[in-house]
Structure formats: structure tokens, C-alpha cells
Amino acid sequence: MKNQTTPHIKKLVIIGVGLIGGSFALALRQAGMVQHITGIGRNPENMQRALEQRVIDEISDNYATALIDADLLFLAMPVGQTELIMARISPHLEPNTIITDAGSTKQDVIISALKHLTIHNIANFIPGHPIAGTEQSGVTAAQVNLFKDKHVVLTPLEQTNPEALEIVCQLWQACGAKISTMHADEHDQILAITSHLPHVLAFTMMHYLHHSTNDPSNLLRFAGSGFRDFTRIAGSSPEMWRDICLANRDELLKQIKTYNTELKAVQALLEQKDQTGLEQVFQQAQTIRQNWYN
Amino acid sequence: MKNQTTPHIKKLVIIGVGLIGGSFALALRQAGMVQHITGIGRNPENMQRALEQRVIDEISDNYATALIDADLLFLAMPVGQTELIMARISPHLEPNTIITDAGSTKQDVIISALKHLTIHNIANFIPGHPIAGTEQSGVTAAQVNLFKDKHVVLTPLEQTNPEALEIVCQLWQACGAKISTMHADEHDQILAITSHLPHVLAFTMMHYLHHSTNDPSNLLRFAGSGFRDFTRIAGSSPEMWRDICLANRDELLKQIKTYNTELKAVQALLEQKDQTGLEQVFQQAQTIRQNWYN
Numbered sequence: 001m002k003n004q005t006t007p008h009i010k011k012l013v014i015i016g017v018g019l020i021g022g023s024f025a026l027a028l029r030q031a032g033m034v035q036h037i038t039g040i041g042r043n044p045e046n047m048q049r050a051l052e053q054r055v056i057d058e059i060s061d062n063y064a065t066a067l068i069d070a071d072l073l074f075l076a077m078p079v080g081q082t083e084l085i086m087a088r089i090s091p092h093l094e095p096n097t098i099i100t101d102a103g104s105t106k107q108d109v110i111i112s113a114l115k116h117l118t119i120h121n122i123a124n125f126i127p128g129h130p131i132a133g134t135e136q137s138g139v140t141a142a143q144v145n146l147f148k149d150k151h152v153v154l155t156p157l158e159q160t161n162p163e164a165l166e167i168v169c170q171l172w173q174a175c176g177a178k179i180s181t182m183h184a185d186e187h188d189q190i191l192a193i194t195s196h197l198p199h200v201l202a203f204t205m206m207h208y209l210h211h212s213t214n215d216p217s218n219l220l221r222f223a224g225s226g227f228r229d230f231t232r233i234a235g236s237s238p239e240m241w242r243d244i245c246l247a248n249r250d251e252l253l254k255q256i257k258t259y260n261t262e263l264k265a266v267q268a269l270l271e272q273k274d275q276t277g278l279e280q281v282f283q284q285a286q287t288i289r290q291n292w293y294n
Numbered sequence: 295m296k297n298q299t300t301p302h303i304k305k306l307v308i309i310g311v312g313l314i315g316g317s318f319a320l321a322l323r324q325a326g327m328v329q330h331i332t333g334i335g336r337n338p339e340n341m342q343r344a345l346e347q348r349v350i351d352e353i354s355d356n357y358a359t360a361l362i363d364a365d366l367l368f369l370a371m372p373v374g375q376t377e378l379i380m381a382r383i384s385p386h387l388e389p390n391t392i393i394t395d396a397g398s399t400k401q402d403v404i405i406s407a408l409k410h411l412t413i414h415n416i417a418n419f420i421p422g423h424p425i426a427g428t429e430q431s432g433v434t435a436a437q438v439n440l441f442k443d444k445h446v447v448l449t450p451l452e453q454t455n456p457e458a459l460e461i462v463c464q465l466w467q468a469c470g471a472k473i474s475t476m477h478a479d480e481h482d483q484i485l486a487i488t489s490h491l492p493h494v495l496a497f498t499m500m501h502y503l504h505h506s507t508n509d510p511s512n513l514l515r516f517a518g519s520g521f522r523d524f525t526r527i528a529g530s531s532p533e534m535w536r537d538i539c540l541a542n543r544d545e546l547l548k549q550i551k552t553y554n555t556e557l558k559a560v561q562a563l564l565e566q567k568d569q570t571g572l573e574q575v576f577q578q579a580q581t582i583r584q585n586w587y588n
Contacts, residue, residue, distance in 0.1 A: 131516055131517075131518045132518065132519075133518070133519075133520070134519070135520075150518070151515070151516055151518075153516065180515075180516070189508070190508065190512070190513055190516050191516070193502075193503070193506065193508065193513055194513050194514070194516060194517040194518075194521045195517070195518065195520060195521060197499075198499065198520060198521055198524040198525075199520065200557075200560060201495060201499070201524070201557070202524060202579075203560070203575060203576050203579040203580075204553070204556050204557050204560050204575075204579070205491075205492065205495070205553070205579075206578075206579035206580070206582050206583045207556060207560075207575050207576075207578050207579040207582075208487075208552070208553055208556045209487070209582055210578050210579065210582050211556070212487065214483070214484065214487065216582055216586075217586075218484070219484055219487055219488050220488070220582075220586045221445070221474075222425055222445055222447065222474070222484050222485065222488060223425075223488040223489070223586075224425040224426065224427070224444070224445075224488075224489065225426075225427075225428070226427070226429075226489060226492060226493065226526070226527040226530075227488045227489060227492055228587055229523040229524070229526045229527070230492040230495070230496060230523070230524055230526075230527060231492075231583055232520070232523045232524075232583075233520040233523070233524060234579045234580060234583045235580055235583045235584055235587075236520075236576075236580065237580075238573050238576035238577040238579075238580050239573060241576050242569060242572045242573040242576055245564055245572060246564070246567060246569065246572070249564055249567070252564065253561065253564055253565065256557065256560075256561050256564075257561075258502070259498070259499070259502055260554065260557065260558075262498050262501060262502045262505070263494075263495070263498050263550065263554065264554075266494060266497070266498050266501075266550075267547065267550050267551075270539055270540070270543055270546065270547055270550075271547065273540060273543070275536060275540065278536045278539060278540070279532050279533060279536040281497060281498075281501050282497050282501075282530075282532035282535050282536055283532040284500075284501055284504050285496075285497040285498070285499075285500035285501040285504065285528045285532075286497075286500070286528060286529055286530065286531075286532050288500050288501075288503060288504050288510055288514075289500045289525055289526075289528045289529045290529055292510075292511075292514045292517075293522055293529075
């Protein structure tokens with residue numbers, strides 16, 4: 001496959017033309033790898049903006065016609081809609097259309113795909129997750145360089161067609177991304193820790209302010225850059241994160257509980273005025289943070 | 295006091311010439327409000343760097359001589375050292391020296407001051423907290439604009455000399471800061487929520503990775519910008535944060551417990567697969583975050 005020529009996508013169909021879908025379109029277009037982009041989405045205003053900004057070439061609300069001759073179908077809607085969309089596209093998918101997605105959870109997306117897609121379509125389905133994004137959503141947040149130097153995790157199945165996998169790899173590489181492949185369950189476990197749990201903690205922090213006996217605006221007046229960065233992800237789409245949390249529910253619940261045990265341990269050190277213990281926890285935390293990112 | 299001329303500090307003494315102490319020196323120097331700066335600190339390398347970078351004019355390790363003719367004494371060491379430093383400086387403080395500090399907690403600093411300082415010195419002591427900083431520490435992290443447009447909270451006492459308060463206000467304003475005054479207990483309550491709790495949560499997150507059954511480096515390889523920002527403050531000084539947590543222990547413990555109750559509520563929504571409830575929490579969190587900072 002290494003010597004294969006760069007893929008050229010005559011027709012790309014994107015379902016969900018938001019931050020991720022829009023950025024994928026912009027990046028592939030800039031790389032000269034795509035000819036025509038059809039967008040499908042729920043929000044007419046957002047779709048109109050996507051058309052005006054030339055992120056897509058046409059808007060469609062008809063899966064049957066949109067999917068005719070599609071070389072690539074990119075699913076970039078909130079993961080909670082996967083089941084519905086899989087059921088809707090399935091009757092219209094051509095056998096050679098390569099399908100990939102951008103869902104933040106992978107096991108649930110695969111379950112939906114296995115339930116609704118034909119054996120032939122499943123072979124050309126490459127589950128994927130670009131680990132990139134901002135707390136903003138919608139096509140206006142799309143950026144041509146969103147995926148540059150970011151990780152994209154692909155979680156191919158046993159029955160995955162290696163040629164389809166190779167093409168999806170090349171497309172992401174054209175967006176500037178670094179590709180990793182792993183099993184879907186490993187992906188979901190890792191992301192529960194490094195993404196889903198922090199989002200829950202940040203949302204909880206902001207919700208907590210909302211319920212605080214103090215006036216939130218008075219509290220926030222004196223909040224500094226630490227609080228700003230800590231809570232940035234609480235500005236993320238509530239629908240998208242509701243879906244992610246429910247899609248990866250079991251693993252996320254496990255992580256919330258384990259985190260809570262850790263928090264209780266820190267609480268106990270504080271209750272016991274254990275200076276050494278407290279400093280040790282903070283020291284280990286600082287070391288691992290600094291070794292990772294400086 | 296409004297018509298008073300801009301204060302000119304002939305001799306400024308800074309105890310703890312790190313991020314905060316160093317930035318204060320740089321900003322006052324740039325504003326032309328200080329003539330000579332004497333620095334006192336524990337770490338000889340850091341002090342040498344402060345001297346080489348012209349943040350201070352001289353290094354001293356002798357409180358008795360350093361405090362002679364000091365117009366202003368700025369305490370910018372970790373709050374855990376306050377007790378020790380107050381005891382050490384007290385015998386050498388001149389009655390007209392204005393004293394202020396940068397401690398992230400205020401009630402404990404005031405208790406130390408009341409215990410060690412004379413009535414005359416207490417009148418010229420202005421407890422303060424510049425809400426500015428980065429996760430970095432040491433004089434190399436100091437920035438001339440660190441306090442620009444940042445809040446500085448002053449928590450004067452009943453016996454505070456209004457002229458001393460006014461001078462400290464003017465100095466902070468010269469650094470570009472916005473001044474608020476409030477009671478020390480209100481300060482400590484607010485900061486427990488918006489600063490101390492998030493630090494504990496972020497440190498706990500990184501410590502949790504350290505203890506995870508997964509290899510932390512494998513986890514972190516796939517951590518994105520959300521995780522990066524959420525955990526930035528876990529790169530902060532362990533000693534400083536140990537001290538802050540212990541200094542504001544009662545209030546912080548209260549906040550950890552209340553936060554935990556909120557987290558349990560989110561956990562319950564997830565356990566019950568309560569889509570609406572979960573989205574509502576995230577929605578309220580997102581709204582309050584977006585209304586605050588966009």
C-alpha cells in the first residue's frame with residue numbers, strides 16, 4: 001500500500017459540518033485531495049454558513065441522492081446520533097464508499113455500525129477519533145489547521161479492508177495529523193481518563209458555582225487564569241458531551257469512582273494536616289505534568 | 295488621599311524574589327516608583343539570578359540591616375513561611391515601614407501578623423493578594439506585566455492606617471492592577487472555590503494518572519489540549535500549594551466536600567442514564583462559563 005498514489009476524493013459527503021467536519025473539509029480542500037463536498041446537517045443556519053464560507057459545495061437533506069457515487073463519507077455529528085444516522089444511511093450506501101467517523105467514543109459507534117451496515121460496508125468502515133478540538137462548536141469554529149500535529153486514533157475491525165484503512169490514513173496525514181491504531185476498547189478506556197473524566201470534572205465545577213451560596217459573578221470576578229484554563233472545556237457542547245458520557249458510560253463511571261477515591265485520599269491528608277503527604281502528592285503530580293508538557 | 299502625590303519608594307525590601315516578588319520589582323521599577331531594591335531569599339541560585347537580571351539591586355541575608363530605612367517591605371514567600379518570617383522581621387521593623395504581602399490566603403497571614411508585629415507595625419500592614427501568576431515559579435518566570443489588568447485583593451484590618459493602604463493601592467495600580475478590598479474571611483472563602491479547589495482537583499488528576507493501572511505515558515500520548523489546559527495548574531509549586539491548602543484548610547475541606555456532593559449527583563445521573571438531567575447540568579455549566587469568559 002505504501003506505493004499507492006495519493007487518493008483523490010471526487011465526492012466527499014460530510015454528515016455534521018461543525019468544528020470537526022468543517023475543519024476536515026477545509027484541510028482536505030487545501031491539500032487538493034477533494035473535488036466536491038456535500039454537507040448534511042440539522043441546523044439550517046450552520047449549513048448555510050458552511051456553504052457561504054465554501055467549506056462545502058452543496059447542502060443536501062436527502063441521503064439517497066447525497067450518497068450516490070460518494071468516495072468517502074465522513075460522520076462528524078454528536079455520537080448520540082450515530083445510531084439514527086447509521087440506520088438512515090445504510091440503505092443508500094454504495095459498496096465502494098469508504099466510511100469513517102470522528103466520534104469521541106469508539107465501541108458504541110462500532111456497535112451501531114455492526115447493527116446497521118452490510119458486511120460489505122462494514123469492511124469499508126474505519127472508526128476514527130481525531131483528538132483535536134476546541135470548546136467551540138459549529139462551522140464558524142472550523143480551522144484548516146485544526147488537525148495539524150494532532151493525534152488521530154483509528155480503531156479498525158478484524159474485517160476492515162486494509163486498502164480503505166490506508167486511504168483514511170493518507171487523508172488524515174494530508175490534514176497534518178499523526179495516526180495511531182488501537183483496539184476500540186483500549187481507546188475508550190484511555191479517553192475516559194484523559195478526556196471524558198476531565199470534562200465531567202470541569203462541567204461539575206462550573207455547575208457547582210451555579211449552585212453555590214455565593215453569587216457566581218462575585219466568585220468569578222476574582223477567578224484567575226488558573227480557573228480560566230481549568231474550566232475551558234466546560235464551555236463545550238452540552239449535547240455532544242451528554243452523548244459521549246452516555247456512550248462511554250461504564251468506563252467513565254469506573255474512572256469517576258477511582259478519581260473520587262484519590263480525592264478522598266487527598267482530603268484525608270488535609271484533614272490530618274499531613275504536610276509531608278500533601279506535598280508528596282502535589283510533587284508527584286507536578287513531576288508527571290512537567291515531564292509531559294512544559 | 296486622592297490628591298496625594300505618587301509615592302516614591304526609596305528602599306523596597308522583598309522577601310521571596312520569585313514569580314510574584316520578581317514581577318512586583320520589575321513593574322515598580324518600570325513605573326519609576328522605586329529606587330533601590332533589596333532581596334532576601336532562601337535559594338542562593340535564585341537570588342543570584344535576580345541580581346544578575348537586575349530585578350534586585352542587592353542580596354541580603356540579614357534582616358536587621360536589610361530593614362533599616364525600608365519604606366516598603368513586600369512579603370512574597372510561600373504562605374507556610376509567614377509565621378517564621380513575621381517572627382524574624384518583627385524585632386527589626388521600623389514604625390514607618392509599610393508592609394504588604396502576596397499570600398494566597400489572608401486569615402492565616404493576619405493571624406501571624408497579629409501575633410508577631412507591634413501595634414504600630416500592624417497599622418502599617420496591608421494584607422494583599424495579587425490574583426495573578428502562572429504555574430511557573432522562581433525569578434526567571436517573573437514578568438514586568440504579570441499584574442497588568444489583574445485583580446489585587448487587599449484585606450485591610452480595622453486598625454489599618456488609611457495612608458498606608460492608599461500607598462499600597464497606588465503601587466499596585468502602577469503595576470497595572472485593579473484593586474478590590476474585602477474582609478479576609480470573604481477572600482479566603484472565594485479563593486477556596488475559584489483557586490484552591492481547582493488546584494486540588496488538578497493535582498489529584500495528575501496524581502491519579504501516576505497511580506493508574508495504565509502506563510501514564512501511554513495515556514498522556516493521547517491527551518489533547520483540553521487535558522493540557524485542565525491540568526496546567528498541576529504544574530504549580532508543590533510547597534506553595536501545600537502551604538495554601540493547609541492555611542485555608544477548613545474552608546477548602548468544606549469546598550471539597552460540597553464539590554464531591556455535586557460530582558456524586560452527576561455520577562447518579564450517569565448511572566441512571568438520565569439524558570435530560572445530564573444535558574441540563576452541562577448546559578448550566580456551559581452557560582455560566584460562557585457568560586464569564588468568551
